[in-house]
Amino acid sequence: MEEQQRARSHTVTTTSSSFAENFSTTSSSFAYDREFLRTPPGLLIIAEIVLGLLVWTLIAGTEYFRVPAFGWVMFVAVFYWVLTVFFLIVYITMTYTRIPQVPWTTVGLCFNGSACALYFSAAIVDASSVSPEKEGHNFNSWAASSFFAFLVTICYAGNTYFSFIAWRSRTAQ
Numbered sequence: 001m002e003e004q005q006r007a008r009s010h011t012v013t014t015t016s017s018s019f020a021e022n023f024s025t026t027s028s029s030f031a032y033d034r035e036f037l038r039t040p041p042g043l044l045i046i047a048e049i050v051l052g053l054l055v056w057t058l059i060a061g062t063e064y065f066r067v068p069a070f071g072w073v074m075f076v077a078v079f080y081w082v083l084t085v086f087f088l089i090v091y092i093t094m095t096y097t098r099i100p101q102v103p104w105t106t107v108g109l110c111f112n113g114s115a116c117a118l119y120f121s122a123a124i125v126d127a128s129s130v131s132p133e134k135e136g137h138n139f140n141s142w143a144a145s146s147f148f149a150f151l152v153t154i155c156y157a158g159n160t161y162f163s164f165i166a167w168r169s170r171t172a173q
Contacts (some may be wrong), residue, residue, distance in 0.1 A: 003122065031094040044159045045088050048115075051152045052081040058145035059126075062138040068141075069129040073149070078121035080115045080156075105170045109163040116156040123149035 036042040056077035064070035087108070090096055096104040127146040132139045 012026070027103045031097070032035075033092055033094050036122060036141050041159055042091070044155045045084060045091070048084050048152055048159070049081065050146050050153045051155065052077055052084065054148045055126075055145050055152060056081060056139045058148070062141050064138075064142075067129050069125045073145070075123045075127045076118050077149070077152075080119060081112065084115075100107065105163065105167040108169045109160070111159040112156055112163045116153060116160050119153045119156055123153050 013047055037046065056074055059070055064074065068127070096102070121145060126142070126149050130139065130142040130146055
C-alpha cells in the first residue's frame with residue numbers, strides 16, 4: 001500500500017513573477033503616433049472635435065427641445081462628435097495597422113464625406129431655425145452654434161479631400 005502512495009505522488013513546481021513583469025507594456029504592444037496630430041488630417045480632426053463639442057454644448061445648454069429642428073442638429077453633432085473621437089483614437093494608437101482586413105482609406109472617405117454632407121444640412125437647419133422671436137434668451141447660443149456648425153462642415157470637407165487623395169493613391173496601386 002505504501003508503494004501505491006508513492007506512485008501517486010506528484011511534483012509541483014511553483015514560479016512567481018512581479019506585477020511589473022506581467023503588466024508592463026512595450027513599444028511593440030502599444031503603438032502611439034503623436035506625429036499624426038501634426039499632419040493636416042490630424043489637425044482637422046482636433047478642430048472637428050473642439051468645434052463639434054461647441055456646436056452641441058451650445059445647443060444642449062438651451063431649451064432646444066422647443067424647436068424640433070434642433071433635434072436633427074443635436075443628433076448629427078453628437079453622433080459625428082463621438083465617431084470622430086473614436087477615429088482619433090484609432091489613428092493615434094495605430095489600431096488600423098492591427099486590423100488590415102478593414103479598408104481604412106475607404107472607411108475614412110465614407111465617414112468624412114457623410115459627415116460633411118450631414119453636417120452641412122444640420123448647419124443650414126441650425127441657421128434657419130435661429131430667430132430672436134422664438135426664444136430670445138437662447139438666440140446667442142443658437143447663433144453661435146450655427147456659426148460653429150459651418151466651421152465644422154469646412155473641417156470635414158477638408159478631411160474629405162485628404163481622405164480622397166489617400167483613397168485614390170491606394171486604389172491606383
